[in-house]
Amino acid sequence: MSEQLKKHIRSIPDFPKEGILFKDISTLLKNKAAFKKAVDSMAKVVKGKKIDYVLSIESRGFIFGAALAYKLGAGFVPVRKKGKLPAETISVNYSLEYGTDTLEMHKDAIKPNSKILIVDDLLATGGTMSAVVQLAEKVQAKIFGIIFLIELCDLKGREKLKGYPVYSILKY
Amino acid sequence: MSEQLKKHIRSIPDFPKEGILFKDISTLLKNKAAFKKAVDSMAKVVKGKKIDYVLSIESRGFIFGAALAYKLGAGFVPVRKKGKLPAETISVNYSLEYGTDTLEMHKDAIKPNSKILIVDDLLATGGTMSAVVQLAEKVQAKIFGIIFLIELCDLKGREKLKGYPVYSILKY
Numbered sequence: 016m017s018e019q020l021k022k023h024i025r026s027i028p029d030f031p032k033e034g035i036l037f038k039d040i041s042t043l044l045k046n047k048a049a050f051k052k053a054v055d056s057m058a059k060v061v062k063g064k065k066i067d068y069v070l071s072i073e074s075r076g077f078i079f080g081a082a083l084a085y086k087l088g089a090g091f092v093p094v095r096k097k098g099k100l101p102a103e104t105i106s107v108n109y110s111l112e113y114g115t116d117t118l119e120m121h122k123d124a125i126k127p128n129s130k131i132l133i134v135d136d137l138l139a140t141g142g143t144m145s146a147v148v149q150l151a152e153k154v155q156a157k158i159f160g161i162i163f164l165i166e167l168c169d170l171k172g173r174e175k176l177k178g179y180p181v182y183s184i185l186k187y
Numbered sequence: 188m189s190e191q192l193k194k195h196i197r198s199i200p201d202f203p204k205e206g207i208l209f210k211d212i213s214t215l216l217k218n219k220a221a222f223k224k225a226v227d228s229m230a231k232v233v234k235g236k237k238i239d240y241v242l243s244i245e246s247r248g249f250i251f252g253a254a255l256a257y258k259l260g261a262g263f264v265p266v267r268k269k270g271k272l273p274a275e276t277i278s279v280n281y282s283l284e285y286g287t288d289t290l291e292m293h294k295d296a297i298k299p300n301s302k303i304l305i306v307d308d309l310l311a312t313g314g315t316m317s318a319v320v321q322l323a324e325k326v327q328a329k330i331f332g333i334i335f336l337i338e339l340c341d342l343k344g345r346e347k348l349k350g351y352p353v354y355s356i357l358k359y
Contacts, residue, residue: 025274027273027274030273031270031273037273039273039274041264041265041272041273041274041293041296044262044263044264044265045240045262045263045264045296045297046262047239047256047260047261047262050256050257050262050263051257051260054257067219068217073245073246073249074245074246074249074265074267074271075249075265077245077246077247077249077250077253078249078252078253078263078265079253080250081249081250081251081253081254082253082254082256082257084219084222084254085222085223085226085254085257085258086257088219088223089219090216090217090218090219090222091216091217091222091250092213092216092217093213093216093246093247093250095246098203099246100213101199101202101203101209101211101213102197102199102211102213121213124213124217125217
């Protein structure tokens, strides 16, 4: 099944900069059967467990996170770049290749002990996701799963997420 | 029903700047019943018509657009800020309060004569959405509906979208 889905991923050389072979998921999203199958595959990971919230990271993460929250009958919690969320937030800084960035979540978004999934489109080095995990831990969420559409296995992002259940639908 | 949903929208004064009363949808999104009801209300608009693609605008638009595309069994097409989409794009410039901005869509995202919905969280002055309509017209899509969660009626955004079927779930 994952081989079928992989056919809908397009590789774009030198984006966003020279030397990077970008995995373009827009060709999967626009194919209704492939998009449905991708979301359903993510839902299968939780095997009927009751999930309170799906957390996702803007912007591409929102696409799978929102569809999955809808499918599972869970609430949806956006994690956003600094300054985008209007109410009181908690935040975490994380390192990028050059410099740092900040992610924020509303302070009152999640009740303690909530069962959550965290969803993003791509696991590369795992830096962004480990920042989101820190946010989730700050509000004492119970992380039932961290789900990616795509995992770039060579970059070993999984190692940054040790101790958490990490799932990916498509491995490269 | 819309009164029930409105209870989940939080108003935040002076965000993103002084004098603006921001409609915060994150409190609706995190409530599983309200999020489901909002998406289902959007789906009712199309009354069983077959939709090929749902177009949405980053970032908040992605949340409702992706859930709706999943619900309707349609493909999902992201409209993004300049430079975010990796393949060949078409673009449109539009005016903001100060200056201009650019939205892009992949050139090959939509086949001519496709039946589409365009979804965003909020209709204010309608400037962004009329730019998205221009993109959709460039690829000869058939716009079956433009759907917003929230419409700020005083700002008369509907007038910028004349000739298209515009729907909003919550009117203020």
